[in-house]
Amino acid sequence: MLEIKDLHVEVEGKEIIRGVNLKINDGEFHVLMGHNGSGKTTLAKAVMGHPSTKIKSGDIIFNGQSVKDMSADKRAKLGLFLEFQAPVEVEGVGFVNFLRAARESTTGSTVDIKQFMAEIREYTDKLAISGGIIGRSLNQGFSGGEKKKAEILQMALLKPKLAILDEPDSGLDIDAVKAVAESINEIYNKQKMGLLLITHYSRILNYMKPEYVHVMAGGKMVAEGGQDLILKLEKEGYDSFIKSNGKRN
Ligand SMILES: Nc1ncnc2c1ncn2[C@@H]1O[C@H](COP(=O)(O)OP(=O)(O)OP(=O)(O)O)[C@@H](O)[C@H]1O
Numbered sequence: 001m002l003e004i005k006d007l008h009v010e011v012e013g014k015e016i017i018r019g020v021n022l023k024i025n026d027g028e029f030h031v032l033m034g035h036n037g038s039g040k041t042t043l044a045k046a047v048m049g050h051p052s053t054k055i056k057s058g059d060i061i062f063n064g065q066s067v068k069d070m071s072a073d074k075r076a077k078l079g080l081f082l083e084f085q086a087p088v089e090v091e092g093v094g095f096v097n098f099l100r101a102a103r104e105s106t107t108g109s110t111v112d113i114k115q116f117m118a119e120i121r122e123y124t125d126k127l128a129i130s131g132g133i134i135g136r137s138l139n140q141g142f143s144g145g146e147k148k149k150a151e152i153l154q155m156a157l158l159k160p161k162l163a164i165l166d167e168p169d170s171g172l173d174i175d176a177v178k179a180v181a182e183s184i185n186e187i188y189n190k191q192k193m194g195l196l197l198i199t200h201y202s203r204i205l206n207y208m209k210p211e212y213v214h215v216m217a218g219g220k221m222v223a224e225g226g227q228d229l230i231l232k233l234e235k236e237g238y239d240s241f242i243k244s245n246g247k248r249n
Pocket residue numbers: 011012014016034035036037038039040041042043052085
């Protein structure tokens with residue numbers, strides 16, 4: 001469904017992604033790990049069409065068509081979704097209005113507000129999101145954990161075909177990691193979507209079962225395998241893991 005082909009991406013004139021290949025088929029669950037600054041977020045942003053990223057060469061194919069020159073909203077309409085590592089606060093845009101506009105623009109049909117509010121409530125309950133934030137502006141004054149949960153709520157409502165989740169576990173307390181993991185599992189199973197989860201820690205993976213694990217360093221993929229890679233990484237740390245298993249250069 002998603003194929004990243006020999007992708008090179010620049011940010012502010014500097015090459016950050018240096019020849020990445022990655023293939024995610026329908027319904028597959030992949031994990032992307034790598035040390036701070038290795039390029040994970042930049043790769044995710046480039047796939048989504050974030051304006052800070054400039055594709056120098058290579059291609060991004062989604063469901064058979066190249067999306068590398070498409071705007072982010074067109075990519076979203078095709079079914080791509082990115083959960084931001086650091087969601088931005090948007091003053092004056094009500095959270096529910098934002099969710100509704102996003103749903104209407106991705107599906108092209110009008111939302112039945114009563115049914116939509118019931119869907120929102122289902123996930124605010126599951127994610128233990130306090131009712132108060134629903135009435136606020138998007139992410140305005142949300143705590144770090146609330147912002148991350150709000151992004152998962154968006155994913156539940158937008159029903160993407162492929163979701164890239166950039167550290168959905170960062171800043172979450174122990175119970176919240178479990179709640180978020182269980183909600184992601186539920187949405188993933190219901191939607192039969194593809195999933196690329198970026199994370200540093202194996203705690204969230206106590207509740208989730210990825211099939212493929214990729215490790216990035218210096219803007220390249222340096223190791224690929226199954227879940228056993230995560231345990232090895234955790235035991236050895238990135239540097240010695242990459243020295244003994246990877247092809248860092
Ligand atoms: N706007 C920018 N201007 C300059 N450099 C940038 C910019 N955005 C990212 N970079 C650089 O690109 C590199 C990769 O950053 P990126 O955010 O993709 O890393 P990451 O793997 O997601 O790290 P982390 O695990 O800390 O989230 C870093 O060296 C970062 O400083």
